[in-house]
Amino acid sequence: DADVTQTPRNRITKTGKRIMLECSQTKGHDRMYWYRQDPGLGLRLIYYSFDVKDINKGEISDGYSVSRQAQAKFSLSLESAIPNQTALYFCATSDSQAGGTDTQYFGPGTRLTVL
Amino acid sequence: AQSVTQLGSHVSVSEGALVLLRCNYSSSVPPYLFWYVQYPNQGLQLLLKYTSAATLVKGINGFEAEFKKSETSFHLTKPSAHMSDAAEYFCAVSLGSSASKIIFGSGTRLSIRP
Numbered sequence: 001d002a003d004v005t006q007t008p009r010n011r012i013t014k015t016g017k018r019i020m021l022e023c024s025q026t027k028g029h030d031r032m033y034w035y036r037q038d039p040g041l042g043l044r045l046i047y048y049s050f051d052v053k054d055i056n057k058g059e060i061s062d063g064y065s066v067s068r069q070a071q072a073k074f075s076l077s078l079e080s081a082i083p084n085q086t087a088l089y090f091c092a093t094s095d096s097q098a099g100g101t102d103t104q105y106f107g108p109g110t111r112l113t114v115l
Numbered sequence: 116a117q118s119v120t121q122l123g124s125h126v127s128v129s130e131g132a133l134v135l136l137r138c139n140y141s142s143s144v145p146p147y148l149f150w151y152v153q154y155p156n157q158g159l160q161l162l163l164k165y166t167s168a169a170t171l172v173k174g175i176n177g178f179e180a181e182f183k184k185s186e187t188s189f190h191l192t193k194p195s196a197h198m199s200d201a202a203e204y205f206c207a208v209s210l211g212s213s214a215s216k217i218i219f220g221s222g223t224r225l226s227i228r229p
Contacts, residue, residue: 040124042205042221090158102209104217106158
C-alpha cells in the first residue's frame, strides 16, 4: 500500500463550488505539505504543517484553507473554486527527526479541473 | 533566501547517450540539494540528495549528481540514457529541517529518442 495517499485522484467541478482534497499518510511523519503543480512553474507551496497545532501559509495560500485533523491527515479546501485553480495538487510528508535534511515524500497527486 | 534554477525546460537525448540536466542554486548558507523525478501520471520520487557528506552523490537508476560550491551547481548526470528515463526532473534546495520548506525548480522534461 502507498505510504501517502490522496483522494480523489481526479475531480472536475464548477466555478464557485467548495472542494476538499484529502491526504493521508502511514509514514508516521510529523510534517505535511500541500503543493500545486502548473506546467513550467514547478511545484509551489500552498500550506504546510509541522504538527497538528502548527499550520503555516506557503507562497500561494490565497483562495485555499487547510485542516490537520490528525498527525496522519491533512486536507486542503477550496472554499469557492475558480478556473485558475485548475492544476495538479500534491500532498507531501517529511520527518523532522530524520537527519535534518527534511526529505519530502509525495502522494500520487489530484488532478483538479475547475470549469 | 534560497532559490534554484533549472536550465532547459526540455532536454532530448538518444538512447545510450549521456544525460545532463543542469541545476544552479542560490543559498546564503550551505544547502541541502535534491533531485526528484516524476514519471507520467505519478507523484514525485526522490532520486538523490546532497547532505554535505560527499560532493558526488549516487542515486537510483544509475543517476548521480555532483555538488560544486564554486559554481553553485548540482547537475544531474547518467552515462547512458534508457527509454525508461523519460520523465520530468526537478531540482530542489532546502536549508534543512530547521527551515520551513523546500524550494523546487521549474522542472526539466527529459525525452529519449530511440
